[in-house]
Amino acid sequence: MSEPATDHGGHGDPNRRDFIYIAAGAAAVGAVAMVIPPLVDQMNPAADTLALASTEFDLSKVQEGMQVVIKWRGKPLFVRYRTPKEIKEAQDVKLTDLKDPQLDSDRVKKGKEQFLILVGSCTHLGCVPTFGAGDYGGWFCPCHGSHYDTSGRIRKGPAPKNLAVPDFQFLSDTKVKIG
Amino acid sequence: MSDHPSTYEPKTGVEKWLDQRLPIVRLAYDSFVDYPTPRNLNYWWTFGGILSVCLMIQIVTGIILAMHYTPHIDLAFNSVERIMRDVNYGWLIRYVHANGASMFFFAVFIHMFRGLYYGSYKAPREVLWILGCLIFFLMIATAFMGYVLPWGQMSFHGAVVITNLIGSIPVIGGPILTWLQGGFAVDQATLNRFFSLHYLLPFVIAGVVILHIWALHVVGQNNPAGVDIKSKEDTVPFTPYATVKDGLGMIFFLILFSIFVFFLPNALGHADNYIPANPLVTPAHIVPEWYLLPFYAILRAIPDKFGGVIAMFGAIAVLFVLPWLDTSKVRSMRYRPVMRWFFVIFVVVCLGLGWCGAQLPDAPVVPGLPSFTLFDGEFNSYLWLTRALTLYYFAFFLLIMPWVGLKEDPLPVPASISEAILAEHAKKKGA
Numbered sequence: 001m002s003e004p005a006t007d008h009g010g011h012g013d014p015n016r017r018d019f020i021y022i023a024a025g026a027a028a029v030g031a032v033a034m035v036i037p038p039l040v041d042q043m044n045p046a047a048d049t050l051a052l053a054s055t056e057f058d059l060s061k062v063q064e065g066m067q068v069v070i071k072w073r074g075k076p077l078f079v080r081y082r083t084p085k086e087i088k089e090a091q092d093v094k095l096t097d098l099k100d101p102q103l104d105s106d107r108v109k110k111g112k113e114q115f116l117i118l119v120g121s122c123t124h125l126g127c128v129p130t131f132g133a134g135d136y137g138g139w140f141c142p143c144h145g146s147h148y149d150t151s152g153r154i155r156k157g158p159a160p161k162n163l164a165v166p167d168f169q170f171l172s173d174t175k176v177k178i179g
Numbered sequence: 180m181s182d183h184p185s186t187y188e189p190k191t192g193v194e195k196w197l198d199q200r201l202p203i204v205r206l207a208y209d210s211f212v213d214y215p216t217p218r219n220l221n222y223w224w225t226f227g228g229i230l231s232v233c234l235m236i237q238i239v240t241g242i243i244l245a246m247h248y249t250p251h252i253d254l255a256f257n258s259v260e261r262i263m264r265d266v267n268y269g270w271l272i273r274y275v276h277a278n279g280a281s282m283f284f285f286a287v288f289i290h291m292f293r294g295l296y297y298g299s300y301k302a303p304r305e306v307l308w309i310l311g312c313l314i315f316f317l318m319i320a321t322a323f324m325g326y327v328l329p330w331g332q333m334s335f336h337g338a339v340v341i342t343n344l345i346g347s348i349p350v351i352g353g354p355i356l357t358w359l360q361g362g363f364a365v366d367q368a369t370l371n372r373f374f375s376l377h378y379l380l381p382f383v384i385a386g387v388v389i390l391h392i393w394a395l396h397v398v399g400q401n402n403p404a405g406v407d408i409k410s411k412e413d414t415v416p417f418t419p420y421a422t423v424k425d426g427l428g429m430i431f432f433l434i435l436f437s438i439f440v441f442f443l444p445n446a447l448g449h450a451d452n453y454i455p456a457n458p459l460v461t462p463a464h465i466v467p468e469w470y471l472l473p474f475y476a477i478l479r480a481i482p483d484k485f486g487g488v489i490a491m492f493g494a495i496a497v498l499f500v501l502p503w504l505d506t507s508k509v510r511s512m513r514y515r516p517v518m519r520w521f522f523v524i525f526v527v528v529c530l531g532l533g534w535c536g537a538q539l540p541d542a543p544v545v546p547g548l549p550s551f552t553l554f555d556g557e558f559n560s561y562l563w564l565t566r567a568l569t570l571y572y573f574a575f576f577l578l579i580m581p582w583v584g585l586k587e588d589p590l591p592v593p594a595s596i597s598e599a600i601l602a603e604h605a606k607k608k609g610a
Contacts, residue, residue, distance in 0.1 A: 075364045124484060
């Protein structure tokens with residue numbers, strides 16, 4: 001190879017070779033930056049997955065003192081018809097006794113306190129808590145021993161938060177729309 | 180060794196022709212035939228070869244299983260059952276693959292403990308050790324995703340628990356969890372991508388294994404005396420000495436492998452995984468596969484969710500920096516009278532963590548013994564035993580390693596490998 005005809009070292013005006021070098025480098029960086037978002041975002045929930053995000057439920061199917069488990073967004077959803085005793089237990093708890101303080105009235109709809117609707121996924125690592133078990137009459141998670149009360153609030157064990165209440169609204173007295 | 184000159188001489192015309200174009204036969208000859216091997220290697224050194232065979236078995240059986248498996252939530256369980264019942268020799272291939280994973284981990288644990296005892300991570304073998312740690316981490320990821328594929332109860336809820344670990348990261352955990360699962364829960368999208376990655380990662384492992392062997396051949400093998408190769412008297416050619424020794428070790432290993440495949444094929448698995456996945460019911464007692472139990476125990480030992488995740492990953496991460504935690508100049512623990520006892524305790528602690536990982540945290544260790552509540556759990560429970568063992572696990576690397584290395588008086592280290600062997604012979608004759 002012969003010596004380059006022009007000096008393209010650090011000093012002097014940038015010549016054509018420097019320009020091509022910088023332009024090609026910038027284009028390569030830009031191209032990589034443009035390729036990353038589609039490659040990453042394809043892993044996020046697809047449109048059809050998001051479309052299945054809400055469901056309706058007929059509350060006449062659940063009897064007092066029982067719960068019905070339905071599937072919502074791939075997770076179990078607890079629909080519990082609480083007895084007056086269970087409601088009173090949930091309301092009488094002092095907020096200072098709670099790990100994740102929240103009033104029972106903030107977790108149900110006013111006038112429909114008997115219906116408690118929760119995502120049935122333990123806030124520790126996502127196992128499905130068992131109905132009616134545990135020290136507080138609510139739920140007990142068999143995986144790592146979290147106890148929930150009759151409002152689905154965490155009382156004992158490794159779970160950091162209360163069982164989540166999904167967005168829901170009453171369409172009629174017996175019909176509820178979740179999500 | 181890097182300074183080992185090639186002694187390969189192509190004999191036939193074809194070999195000469197190829198050698199000038201792609202010296203692949205030369206590479207194989209220099210690496211596995213004439214390669215100088217320390218003459219004092221013991222049987223703990225046969226596990227490297229055994230592990231290569233494990234990887235090959237997993238890849239071959241895995242490719243075959245993928246020909247018959249369907250990665251769909253409604254079909255996966257049945258396709259695995261079809262492999263077991265209808266596909267010709269499907270039962271054999273699946274049992275070899277499933278037990279092969281256990282055998283792979285059994286061998287890798289021995290391989291790692293060997294490296295730990297003989298100081299194989301110390302200069303100049305740091306990169307070699309780190310590549311090994313990387314392979315171990317990839318193995319865990321691969322094994323976990325493989326366990327999800329049959330879509331049984333343990334598969335499903337194991338996947339739920341482990342992916343939810345990511346969700347514990349503050350702020351960004353939630354979006355990352357949704358991204359990883361491809362939805363609001365472990366579902367079709369999750370199974371499909373796990374299948375894709377489970378197929379990919381073994382080849383990534385194979386690639387890192389090549390780097391691992393490359394690094395090994397640059398710095399040379401360590402040996403039980405932990406001293407460098409100094410002369411030709413210290414080594415023997417790889418073939419026949421190491422190949423035959425590796426071969427014998429492999430035969431015994433494959434006998435053990437066969438005992439599991441043919442007589443105890445489900446002994447290391449969990450019965451709940453023969454129940455199809457049901458997102459609405461969690462099995463009463465969730466446990467990972469045995470080889471992940473020590474890490475699972477560490478996860479549960481920490482009362483804080485995110486802290487537990489940090490500790491669990493930290494237990495693996497600490498291995499990566501091990502070369503810089505050990506302050507001792509002596510490689511082999513043969514000549515480290517204090518450290519070897521801490522090592523023995525460490526092995527027992529690792530086994531103990533595995534035992535604790537399989538127990539319910541609240542269960543008493545000694546039933547019937549009176550106990551008292553310490554902070555958040557009964558003192559006589561696996562929770563507190565696990566915590567004590569976890570503490571030793573980390574103390575071993577972070578406190579004992581640096582401290583003992585500085586304080587300990589090592590025994591005299593032999594001047595060379597050949598001298599170490601002669602001294603051993605003399606001791607045997609005298610006795």
